[in-house]
């Protein structure tokens with residue numbers, strides 16, 4: 001609902017643009033972790049990694065995006081195809097068979113290439129380079145109501161959803177020590193370090209920092225980042 005408020009108020013405050021969101025609320029002994037974007041939360045409990053979110057990218061959301069475009073083809077402005085092909089289809093391949101995936105398929109099948117399939121793919125690129133309608137690499141977030149495909153009147157917003165995934169962690173179900181942590185980070189961290197590397201840093205260095213020190217995590221960061229041969 002915040003996203004509707006952002007939509008209403010964006011002209012009065014003259015703000016455009018958007019952001020992803022990763023939020024934790026602690027309520028009645030439970031952690032509610034809400035993620036709308038490509039950030040990530042993990043809990044490290046006694047050295048064990050407990051994922052608390054999953055990232056929303058054009059690749060992880062392929063089927064939702066394709067289904068939306070299949071149900072509402074006008075959203076593609078006659079410029080894009082909702083089908084996925086292993087690579088860009090070329091005009092000379094008209095009438096030939098090629099592998100494709102639709103919204104309701106996890107595996108690939110063959111189809112005969114038609115004119116429609118020559119349009120630019122709704123989802124194109126791999127990994128960090130994957131984009132929706134050649135524009136954005138994140139598929140959940142707040143704002144960006146005016147974002148359009150370059151040089152067109154095609155809005156990105158219906159594909160960019162503000163609906164978060166919420167995971168709940170019941171604190172009372174487990175014993176927690178002073179070295180157990182919840183980590184929230186953007187791709188700034190996760191592009192560089194894996195969950196395992198972060199967990200290792202925590203289990204190696206956090207126990208050396210005094211649990212009663214109010215600056216414990218600053219000290220943790222300082223001694224971890226200064227440690228030799230870590231990366």
Ligand SMILES: *[C@@H]1O[C@H](CO)[C@@H](O)[C@H](O)[C@H]1NC(C)=O
Nearest residue numbers: 070102103104105106107109
């Ligand atoms: C997927 O949906 C399309 C369109 O409704 C349908 O024609 C096709 O048979 C479906 N494919 C599968 C594998 O269910």
